[in-house]
Amino acid sequence: MSGATATLVPASTRTATPAVELIGVNKWFGHFHVLKDIDLRVAEGEKVVVCGPSGSGKSTMIRCVNQLEHQQEGRVVIHGRAFGESAQKDEEIRRDIGMVFQQFNLFPHMTVLENCTFALTWVKHLPKAEAEAIAMSLLERVHIPEQAKKYPLQLSGGQQQRVAIARALCMRPRIMLFDEPTSALDPEMINEVLEVMVELAESGMTMMVVTHEMGFARKVADRVIFMDQGEIVEDAPPDVFFANPRYDRTRLFLSQIL
């Protein structure tokens, strides 16, 4: 598996430039200060798990990374290219970033295969046959090639989420964002999704994952980040994070979820 997937991020494109940089990011919803002075660097190939209590701003932060939300202060830089120069450039930068949502957000009026080929045809303008070949290879990677002709709502939650991962991977992103990818799933389906994510991590993809699956964090993460009230409180490798966090707030949180 990893032999075939390691080519996903060619070694030649790996550089010293961080994949993701958030620099002094501040964001408000109305008067509510959601993100406070967020500074974060994620190196190429690094896997970062983000956790924290509900409402702490995890989703908002990860959505700033691909500019589904716009910060009022600070800069977001992807592979050395900052967002906000022009709409055209922003679109280009965004193409390097795939995203997987809690609610899957598959397009219900298209088959699984069409969900995957859709952006290839309309954004990359690939011929149909080529787009379908790419899509099928990725559906195989997430272990559901046999569902290609079905509609999303005919699949189980775990299958839908794996389609969503395949759809994001179709665009050959260099960074993948996951916002609580397993939170909407029944317990027995969580593992099939996590498995795919572990395989993806092993292939060398840069990943930012908001999740409360601490098993996944232990296994895959290079760093675990804990957020509370719009701030990054703790940022440490998993062994340190779980065994010996610096802040009482982190300890309290861990005691609640572990």
Place this chain on the structure above:
Amino acid sequence: MPDEARLAAADQPLVFRPKPERPPPTSSIGVLGWMRANLFSSVSNALLTLLGAYIAIVFFTAIINWALVDAVWEASNRRECLDRVGRAGACWPGVIAWIPNLLYGLYPKDQVWRINIAFLILVAWALPLWLPRVRSKVGIGLSAVLLYPFLASYFFHGGAKDLLWTALIALGMAAFAGVWLTTLSERATGLPFGAAIARLTGAPEDDEAATRTRARIAYAVLYLVAVGVTTQWSLSEVSTRYWGGLFLTLVISGFGITFSLPAGVMLALGRRSQMPFISLCSTAFIELFRSVPLITILFMFNTMLPLFLPVGVEVNRLVRAIVAVCLFAAAYMAEIVRGGLQAIPRGQYEAASAVGLGFWQSTALVIMPQALKIMIPTIVGNFIGLFKDTTLVSIIGLFDLLSMARAVGEDTTWLGLFLEPFFFITMIYFVFCFLMSQYSLNLERRLGAGQRR
């Protein structure tokens, strides 16, 4: 010892044997079962059923007696009808004599074939949409909506044509030819017309650029031929003053229906726009047109528009009515579409932009198809309303189906014959509206296939 045996048995898992299937009880199947369950389930229900059946029978026999059994089918004037059956039976000869006028208004009899041909062309244009193995259905549908009106206008109106008009008519003609050439070539080879020609003239299959160039040349040649035909083609002018009847009703509502949907979509998007100016303009337009009755808008356009236009510029009365109906329908459609858009979760926009689509692409390919699908019943309901509302144009002096029906009873030969023509046009309206609503149900079923919500 028995205890041990039981323990040993408990170690063995029990084998699950599903019960065999049984047929449903007879009382719940078949016509009789259905009737027993739904019509005669209790004494009061049975009484209501009998009462309902009695009323329906009385009502329908009365109508059938009047319209068919006691009706007069041949007579030369109303007096004759009255002498024969009085008011107990319908007097159809008046309606029959007026059928050409009910259908075409005062359109010259020897030119009526033009309307019929144009109508057949529309049917032929839309036909490929229902044929299997035709791929370019979106293109065919769009061309019918956008280009058919030019061709049809010339059929209906005729007369002199300047350069622009010639170009547009030729466009309609070429599009119609292109639709059928594409249909035939796709059914035969799986390729649209242009690509098939490119292949025939020797463009290699994998050379996209060459295929595209040759396809363009093929379409250009088609267009030039159409221009040539158009310049040679001339029809006598039939002023819109003579248009009327069902034909006029269909023209007005056809324009209203085809214009209102795209315009409504644009207005709805405008109203939701982040740009304050666009949002304000759209909202103002929608609210203005929605809060004024159609009859008032028709009057305004008919009497006041000429006052605002520069002297010498004259806009045809029919055009004024069509514009008024279109704008009114667009405002209503905009709110329907906005409702549909609101039902689409925000996650769909986000997923679309996360895979790299821009605003227009995600709107056209992700949001609108879903929104339109859930809006089908409301949209078609609105179309049906619009179709019937066009009867209002009679107050600004256009002779639509309703005014033609009224004219029958004012004809000296058929003086006072009102009921029969109204009955007749009621049937026409019913057939059209019923077909529209059946089509909408059919569309819903087909689009809903495979997608449970």
